[in-house]
Amino acid sequence: MQCCYLMRATLTVYLFLVSLLFVNFASAGRAASWRLERMQGSDRLSIDSIRAIVLPSAAGKQLIAAAKDLREVFAAQVGGNLEVVVASDVRPKHAIYLQLRGALKSDGGFSIRRERSRVYVEAASENGLLNGVYALCGDVFGARWYWAGDLGLELVGEVPSKFPERRWSETPAFIQRRLYPADNDFGRRNRLINRFHFNHALASIFTAELFESEPEVFSLVYGRKRVPKGSGAVDPQPNFANERTVEFAAEAALKHFEATPNSRSFSLSINDNVLFDESEATQQIVEPLQYFRRRPDYTNLVFGFMNLVAERVFDEGGAWQNALGEDRYITALSYFWTEPSPSIAIHPRVMPVLTSDRAQWHDPDYRTEDKALIKRWAKSGAERVGTWDYYMGAPYPYPRQFNQWIDESLKHLHAQGVDVFFSQLPSAWGMDGAKAWLTTELLWDPEQDAAALLDEYYTHFFGAAAQSLRRFYETAEAHRNENEGTADWIKFYKDEAGIGLFPQSLLGEMRALIEQAKEAVATDPRRLARVEVVSEAFAFTECYAAFHRARDRLVEASLVQAADLAQVLSEYDRAREGYYSQAAEILAKPMQRRLNSFTKMMQSDPTPLALAALALSGNTLPEDTVRGLEDWADDAGSFRSALQNVGLGHDGSRMRNFLGPLLPNVPGWYFDFRPSEFLKVEGVGGALSGIRVSGADMLSIFRDVPAIPERTYLLDATANWQISPDNRTLIKLTWTDRSGTLLRTDVPLQLPWGASAGPQRLLIPFRSPKNAYDVRIHFVTSRQYLGDFIELDRVDFGIIYPVR
Secondary structure, three states: OHHHHHHHHHHHHHHHHHHHHOOOOOOOOEEOOOOHHHOOOOOOOEHHHOOEEEEOOOOOHHHHHHHHHHHHHHHHHOOOOOEEEEOOOOOOOOEEEEEEOOOOOOOOOEEEEEEOOEEEEEEOOHHHHHHHHHHHHHHHOOEEEOOOOHHHEEEEOOOOOEOOOOOEEEOOOOOEEEEEOOOOHHHHHOOOEOOOOOOEOHHHOOOHHHHHHOHHHEOOEOOEOOOOOOOOOOOOOEOOOOHHHHHHHHHHHHHHHHHOOOOOEEEOEOOOOOOOOOOHHHHHHHOOOOEEOOEEOOHHHHHHHHHHHHHHHHHHOOOOEOOOOOEOEEEEEEOHHHOOOOOOOOOOOEEEEEEEOHHHHHOHHHHHHHHHHHHHHHOOOOOOOEEEEEOOOOOOOOOOOOHHHHHHHHHHHHHOOOOEEEEEOOOOHHHHOOHHHHHHHHHHOOOOOHHHHHHHHHHHHHHHHHHHHHHHHHHHHHHHHHHOOOOOOOOOOOOOOHHHHOOHHHHHHHHHHHHHHHHHOOOOHHHHHHHHHHHHHHHHHHHHHHHHHHHHHHHHHHHOOOOOHHHHHHHHHHHHHHHHHHHHHHHOOHHHHHHHHHHOOOOOOOHHHHHHHHHHOOOOOOOOOOOOHHHHHHOHHHEEEOOOOOOOEOOOEEEOOOOOOEEEOOOOOEEEEEOOOOOEEEOHHHOOEOEEEEOOOEEEEEEEEEOOOOOEEEEEEEEEEEEOOOOEEEEEEEEEOOOOOEEEEEEEEEOOOEEOOOOEEEEEEEEOOOOOOEEEEEEEEEOOOOOOEEEEEEEEEEEEOOOO
16 A cells, blocks of 8 residues: 555656646747648648647656657647646547657667557657657657757748658667767757767776786886876876786776666777887887878777777677667777778777768868778778767857768768767857757758758748858858868867968958848847847957957067067057957857857967067066066176077987987977877988977977076077968976976967068067976977978077166
8 A cells, every 4th residue: 555655646746747847938930931741641630639748657857858848849839738647547639649669679760650649659768759759849840949048949830730641750870969068958859869988988997006906007108107197188098919908998898887787888999198008019019100191000009909808898708788688889989090990800899989070071182081981990890880070169269160061971971881970069059050950960861951951940040131141151161161271180179370260351251241130130039139149159259360360460570579569569468358358248148158168278478579579679668567678688698598508409319219200319308299100300401409390290399497486587599480370389388386286387479370481589588476496498389281390499598687
């Protein structure tokens, strides 16, 4: 009796909580046309006769939320309120039943059928039911969630009077469809789902505790083995050439599957770095060394390891399926040094996840190469292949549009059998436009006509502003396609100078299109609000572009000690203040909050470079100027160098490891770098002095100098350069206290695009922070393209001692 009473009480509470979820909502405007060809009429069940939605007895939160959406869309489009009930012995007529049926596939598919006055949505999983509910919302009742939030909903077309008279069955083309971080209402309503895990994972297995007992499974890097910190960013990869490494990885996978019986995957993806073992055993495996996209090819090393783990987990351990009867996989990112396809067969249950920025398909050579790469991986022996793409969006400070390549790449991936999709797309809705919604549609069915989908999006979402907004986004897309140039990994990602891709004249044309759009929907408040979201986002682009133009002008004026340098510095100060002030206002709006990922980036500040140039040219300096600059300008003897080997003389040469390259030994200075095919580090002009770097993927030249707190220091360097767009070459100083804790980072200069027209003297003053004990001077260059270089002829650093 007590058990029955508790069951009735629980059901009563459950129904009460469900009822609280359902509230009326205002009807959105309807558009004129709709995809009627997907509907067939029926004279057997009138849509307006439907009275209820019947949930499964154990419906989860997601399914309850989906039923709420269906109820609200029905109320807006048809009228009347659907009652929501939980499945029981009572079976109401004129109802939509959501039913779990184990006989169906569990890959997100569903079927919809009618029996007299009842409509049955059936699936093997709650995810399948979700998909069925949103199929009804979209294809019967015309609901589109183009963006997140209430503003993103548009109701299109006329609802048919009769329920479709056919058996309706759908299965998604991609069984995983994830846009990170769209784990929200937008993701649910557009049928996104995460089914497999494959992020960087080895740091969580090869820990400091394991290091104490099994140091042999850890890699020799730069001549020593490091105690891991538990960080996928900085912990080296384990020693893939060691048999015990295989044992520990397999043990971790088996423990995971035992502890989580429903799990379908276990990630063994490499840590997010290229710190691989440098021992002779690894060298023998990777040599003769091959390169792919200028990076060393370590695919056979890493995926050979994955094969051995898979044999222990599946062939020997028997962990083939989870408790639901679904196939399990060891997942591994095909990432950076493991991008190329292997020359060895892959174990069927190793799932490679191909990482690629297919926005770069604007480069025809890259597009051809990438398509061929996908085909090779599809034939590698793996049963299932996934992809990790880079559709962002934020943190780019401009509309990064590439719908053409989203369409073409998803069709190609699907044709090759790839059915697991992940992409980073932290949507800044005004910047990204249709990208997220278009992607969700094509992930469900990539055979859809992308042009027709975009027509629908612009027509329904922006109404009378459709033509202007379409031209706005397509102008950005066409300009990027034509001007971004040679493909590289997530080109311009977190590059402060990337805004230079969009000239001021083009930004002006795009702003005019937004203003036209505002006028077109001035009497349509809902669509005007959407255009305002685009306008606000683009205002972020404009104020940042103005700031960066002012910064570039300041660097140029400082290098030549221009007569109007003081005015240029003042203009820069105003532009910088305007950017941060306006950005704060824009980011306070919910639809713009993703843009904060760009504002968190450190920006270079060439003010010290300008102040030194002003001092040398005899200008009066601002009151808050770094102390001692005017003294130094009047008396060069006030500078005391803290360095030896200012001319960067060489003392022989060496190689860090078998990957090369040959490095000059420059006493006092050190090199840290990622090996790459064309990296060359040599003297300047063939001399045994100076440092010239070309072909770098990433390289830092650095040294540490003892520091005294609250003193004026001067960096005096002579440099020559060629910088292509996307090449980031900068000066950075990091100040630390006695314990090694970071106090401050200064980035006084990122070199501008173009050539320096000969050696340039860079004079940059700093005020050391309180408690400063050491300062590390870095010259950093990354993403050097053909013809790019940085030359350092001399570098001096020391204290300016005031003379008055």
